[in-house]
Amino acid sequence: MSEAPIQHPPDIYGQVLKVALPLLVGAIFLIVWQIVVTTLGVPKFVLPAPTLIWQALIGNFWSLMGSLWFTLTVTVEAFIAAVIGGVALAVLFAQSRWIATAFFPYAVILQVTPVVSIAPLIIIWVGYDNVRLALLILAWLVAFFPILSNTTLGLRSTDHNLRNLMQLYGASRWRVLTEIQFPGALPFILAGMKISGGLSLIGAVVAEFVAGSGASTGLAWRIIEAGNRLDIPRMFAALGLLSVLGILIFGVMSLIEYLALRHWHESAVRREN
Incomplete structure (x- = not known):
């Protein structure tokens, strides 16, 4: 009679500490910042106090939220396009080394070319009346290569013995891709x-x-x-919102990675000791 698996209680203290410790460090940093700026009398156009930044955020809340929504939509749309295009092209690269050899160098060229240098050209091509499309294209160019590179590596890293066994039993390329290669490449795709x-x-x-x-x-x-108006508190408020948005994106992707891998992959399975 087989023994039931040992159930480990959730480490509630550890989970709370993971959230509380960074918040505590951030709070201490803001307090020290406020004290130093106030004590030394630093001008607000050089380094505003956190209280002034908060006031600027509240005073310009709706305009900043509208700008946040604009940046967020461009970011999400570029990210989705990068995932779809990167995964699709990586599948082609994994299926044919000739295609990979022919096109991968051009993907590298897109990656190493500074966006700042080609942005004016993209804007001219799409027209100044459609700048949002230009922003979307430029954000996509930056986000595309990690998906392509990681997915290609993941698809090629599948156990060749399993692939050979599937092919020996007459499995099609599609079955090998969907049942062997793609599941094995999932951690690489999520990392990308x-x-x-x-x-x-x-x-x-x-x-x-x-x-x-x-x-x-x-x-x-x-x-x-x-910055042009020397309204530095509002500048810091916008910078803070950008930081929060970046942290939110990273947190969402980390959660998706954990939920997708927690039951089977070593990177997410909880250790017993």
């Missing part, structure tokens, strides 16, 4: 998505900077606008 999520936000922000004044209404333009 975690990287790509942050890069898509970076690409959207950089593209907004390059697009210039009034070309968009995202958070990057709010930062430029506040």
Whole structure:
């Protein structure tokens, strides 16, 4: 008679500590920041106090939220396009080494080419009346390569013995891909998505900077606008929202990775000791 598996109680203390400790460090940092700026009398156009930044956030709440929504939608759309395009192209690369040899160098060229250098050209091509599409293309260019590279590596890293066994029993390429290669590549794909999520936000922000004044209404333009007016508290408020957005994207991708891998992959399975 087989023994029942040992059930380990959830480590509630450890989970609470993971959240509380970073929040405590952040609170201490803000308190020290407030004390130093107030004590030394640092001008607000050099380094505003956290209380002034909070006031700027509340005073410009709806305009900043609208800009946050604009940046978020561009980021999400570019990320989704990068996932679809990167995974699809990686499947082709995994199925044919000739296709990979022919096209992978061009993917590398897109990755190493600075977005700042090609952004004006993209904006001219799509037209100044459709700058949002240009921002989307530029953010996609930044986010695309990690998905492609990680997925290609994952599909090629599948156990060749399993693939040979499937082919020996007459399995089609599609069955080998969906039942062996793709499940084995899932950790690689999710790791690429975690990287790509942050890069898509970076690409959207950089593209907004390059697009210039009034070309968009995202958070990057709010930062430029506040800087031109020396409204540094509002600039810091927009920067803070960008940081929160980046943390949120990373957290969502980490949660998806955990939920997808927690029952079977070593990176997410809880250790017994």
